[in-house]
Amino acid sequence: MTDPLRIGIAGLGTVGVGVVKIVRQKANLLATRSGRPIEIAAVSARNRDKNRGVSIDGYGWEDDPVKLATREDVDVFVELMGGADGPARAATEAALRAGKDVVTANKAMLAIHGQELAELAESRGHVIRFEAAVAGGIPVVKALTEGLAGNQVTRVMGVMNGTCNYILTRMEESGLPYQTVFDEADKLGYLEADPNLDVGGIDAGHKLALLASIAYGTQVDFGAIELEGIQKISIDDIRTARNMGFRIKLLGVAQMTGRGLEQRMSPCLVPADSPLGQLQGGTNMVVLEGDSVGQIVLRGAGAGEGPTASAVLSDIIEIARGTRLTTFGQPAAGLSRARPARTTTPAPYYLRMKLVDKPGAMAKIATVLGDAGISIDRMRQTQHESGAAPVLIVTHRTDRGSLDIALENFAATGVVQGEPVAIRIEDV
């Protein structure tokens, strides 16, 4: 056994407390697996005296996470405060400048400042590990960075926000509309303080940006993600999709094309009997596709004390074992700037709209689609509601550009009531 690895934990919320518990309760196991003891040197949080169900008396204390990050007796700074900027970023930078390695669960910080932080770390020979930032307990950063390192990655997909998947699943099961289920989820404490982080797809988008960087050797670029949340998904869409053999998921997709890097986080229809389609409730799933390995599917808890702390510990143990990996799977200084591409990879689309009930309405719609070069796979008109006829169309494979032209031209026909809904059917 060599010297203990001494960690400093900033942030004692759910995940931080989970990490403290594991380090205390499984000290022998961790030491055996790491080849050295793992010890908590000091901690930092907003409130020292809060009852957390676990004692922090034996550890050093800092009110200021920056102070914690630079303590002499800390080898690894464990950042579990969250937030893209503010104390998390300040303390992480301070830790790296002070010669510490960093383990973080902070997807927002890395999705926005990851390139800069990785360059800072690597220029000084330190590491940043972030398994817990993506899909909770699922070791997907490791699978992609290491397990698939011999592959040209062809596509990365994921359902990585458990709250959104819970809401969509619950809507399907209960038949209740979005707002009702959203309110339920809020009462259950499933939503972030700013719910838009969840239902707007931002949190999941952060995760996708990180995976895309590793997959394609490109600088993390959260701003380039085409982001669409689940707020407009109606119970009608969920029901109709289900009847056609699909489920609606908030799905992240990153793929490199001849035109650049496509990154999107948006509601998609996926076959109900596919692994993604079968994913119910708060569970996460990531699908990794490589030219050699084919398709790898990883599934597990995407949040919660135990799963997230498990991921944090895997990073700490990795460092304790002496493994030194670059942040994004290759030297940060050599990561290219990806040309962001608007989604052009063709796919079938699901369209739902209301047509005014007069002769020739359907013909006008069909003409608009035909003129845009879009052919129709299936079309269904359901029973009328007060003068408007709900129409459902599944197109054959088309590119997003042609679809946007059609969507624009629908308005000019004068037969479409309100906004048509268009949802991509992802080939999973």
Add this chain to the structure above:
Amino acid sequence: MTDPLRIGIAGLGTVGVGVVKIVRQKANLLATRSGRPIEIAAVSARNRDKNRGVSIDGYGWEDDPVKLATREDVDVFVELMGGADGPARAATEAALRAGKDVVTANKAMLAIHGQELAELAESRGHVIRFEAAVAGGIPVVKALTEGLAGNQVTRVMGVMNGTCNYILTRMEESGLPYQTVFDEADKLGYLEADPNLDVGGIDAGHKLALLASIAYGTQVDFGAIELEGIQKISIDDIRTARNMGFRIKLLGVAQMTGRGLEQRMSPCLVPADSPLGQLQGGTNMVVLEGDSVGQIVLRGAGAGEGPTASAVLSDIIEIARGTRLTTFGQPAAGLSRARPARTTTPAPYYLRMKLVDKPGAMAKIATVLGDAGISIDRMRQTQHESGAAPVLIVTHRTDRGSLDIALENFAATGVVQGEPVAIRIEDV
């Protein structure tokens, strides 16, 4: 960039050729991700001149893999010959004694000699990596050794022989009996030269033994696995199971209990709508359960050129990056000898038997079960065939010992024709 990592590949079958192709075709990608170029120094195979669809002209050649393993210009010996003993073992030992690291896909060798080889490697500061030995392209060795390192593993399960899962799936889909589907699979080249390695559960058992060692910190002990193949699974069992909402899988389960380490590889009923139950065809799935992380499910191709070569490359890149892991996740010298336990973890069981058609037959069976302390969940008698009544019983949770008593006592009743079939219903 530092010096290249020079590999020597012994065995140029499907996987070896796959590795050669990746190293040739993705040299830049591998160098970028590894931080140094990966070069093939020399190769060895049975026949130098065979057309393999890829040129080996630029590489050194050895007829004798032991010579290859000890070449001055080889840093990592890549063993892809297979076989528990013979040239594979001799060359692996020679490589370790000559100061090389070893990457292997050889589950048989490691399941039988893994402890000894790991001790040899670690006593000299070398590593043995074997991602390709378990579940092909799925990075499960990495997930368990590293991703779940902060967990007390509670159970490891896996469908890890694609050929068996293909046969069982095909039987269900086609309604054809075992022998017919077995012959089909043989014609398609899906079976090992000794088919018992596949259908007898031996190959999958080797994989389970390796995962159990990592999961529980115990010396790999293939001999302790309760092994049962799929040869006795009838189309009746598959149909009946399906009607009750189950599928039959050749499932490996390893779990530590108060009485010791249970390891079994045997046909099991699993719920048809569970991830394991939904696994159709040749795909593999591994389920890892830990006290913190909960359940992690990994799914992907378990065999084939690309997937297996992808796993071999991940190990080679790991070594090129400077990562030095112990073989089984902790120092081999400290691995304990697990007390092998016969399966005692209770489960419901599926029983199928034929009863002679006379009054009181069913009562006798029910009495035997009751006397063994086994209660009946469901019981069904289907239409008679020539004097014998097929009877199907699903028991409540019971331990294997009680079940064995019942199975023995059925014979003494004089009302059971032939051997009753008993299949565990695993709680997945």
